[in-house]
Amino acid sequence: MTAYLTRRMLQAIAVLLLVTLIVFGLLKLAPGGAAAAVLGNGSTHQQFLLQYLTWLGRILHGDLGYSRRLNESVSYLLAASLPRTLALMGISTLIALAVAIPLGLVQAVRRGRAADHVLRGLAYVFYGTPTFVLGAVLVLFFAVDKHIFGAEGPQAPGIVGVVTDVRDLTLPVLTLALVTIATFARYMRSAALDSLAQEYVEAARARGAGERRVVAAHVLRNSLVPVVTLVGLSFPQIVGGAVVVESFFNIQGMGWQIWQAVLNHDFAVTLGFTLVIGIGAVVGSLLADLGYAVLDPRVRYAQR
């Protein structure tokens, strides 16, 4: 286990360094002297490696750059926008899990029957629906036509105000959750189908366990392991969805900030935020792998 842990940690560090290298490479490619603006004019004649190390040193000291357009440090903008994005992503991911796990389970147990076909068809449609189309349809129906929910996300300055603004928060959360449910349910279905084919299910049935107990105690519990780790691995996709949802519903979170920064060529913000998201994703996938090893002893033994 320790050897596996060490190896996985070292891998994650290598990947993190590569993420910083990619972001720095993009900074160097950015037009208008964006790199010089971040590094200072004296850096122009330095070697790439020296520039990179200077930049990396600043990142490690928590200096993510400075937005001249907004006259704020990137760290400040991050602190202001991160809670909104985390709230949006957290709530919708929890809802998505709560819906997708039973859905996937039902599909697997009733494989090939009407319920499975209907849910599979729905999963196709939701998978193929761009986030902004889903958001637009929900807004047209619930906000423009029926006036039940707001067409714009919560605009309260503090995170408490955002989370308690149910009227305005419902549609963004629903949009992000529905997009995620399709992916999660599909995964849960195949995980449950895998579990159903295992010998321990057969053994439980042979012992005389009822179908209900087989599904709840054996299939569900064993399929949850890969699904829970899937959450850690889907971090980039969920952030990608959040970018669109925040832009659509005008929620001033990280995704909205990135969009605005890209439109206004504010490279310090786009790259600073991209770096933070990349780090989040690497940590997410590391936690997913570690969680997998903790929850499933077979992984531990296999990796020794």
Next chain:
Amino acid sequence: MMTNQAAGEGAPVRGSRGRHAGPAAAGQPVSVQRAELVGRVRRGLVACRAHPLVTAGGLVVIAMVAFCFLGPALYHTDQTHVFLSQANLSPRAGHPLGTDGDGVDELGRLMKGGQVSLEVGAAAGLLAAVLGSLWGATAGYLGGAVDGAMMRIVDAAIAIPAVVLLLLLVSIYRPSTAMLILVIAGTAWLGTARLVRAEALTLRVREYVQAARVMGSGNARVILRHIAPNALSTIVVNVSFQIANAILLLATVSWLGLGVQFPSVDLGDMIGAATQTISDGYWWQILAPGTAIIVIVVAFTMLGDGLRDGFSADG
């Protein structure tokens, strides 16, 4: 997977028997030829029924391509001029899907936008699959430290959400159509690389690969002649998924205002323009292109799923 297929077991392999029968059929009476044809059609129908997902997905893709590329020849609309007196008309006679904010007919616009979505999506999806396959096959075949380094690069690039990476790249490079294809492929190839690498890991220990190496084939030759072709079923399935993905990515950046640039238009653009006036409730401006995207993406996804099921059943 593909190797067993050549033996012609299981599901009927179309064409293989017909080709052998070809020269002999020339001298046969018409009735035999007709029976041959009927038999071939019947075998085709059986194959279609055995793979409903492929059939449905394929038919819808063909229908959408026909709609977008042949449609304008049958349904003439003015897609260049602005008619403000005709702006935002709901569906009615003469404008079956209504008009947009510039008074341009929505159905005609759908064809024009669909062309760009399909062209860019197909090109970017194909490019991404080829790029990812080569990367994955090389990493998986070479193994060891090279594999480790190549796959860590993939891990790092996958950590950045595709939409964000795409936004960054289009803000650096002016988004012409060719550039959009390159940029979308450049963000989308990573998944394919992982898939094909896994496939290559199992292929590299096969006898024919070892035989090729013993006979002195270089790495490039083994990868291009043995690894990649034998991973072809995985790659073909992936092309279909990649096209669906590329169409979605293009629609997303266009919707965010950074994709296809005026006067060119894609389906995401149309929804982006309609989103600006969403509070006026012009539902047809969102539902028409929205449905078109969903239909195209679902068709390509079903095609990919069906092909995967088909390959794994045959193999």
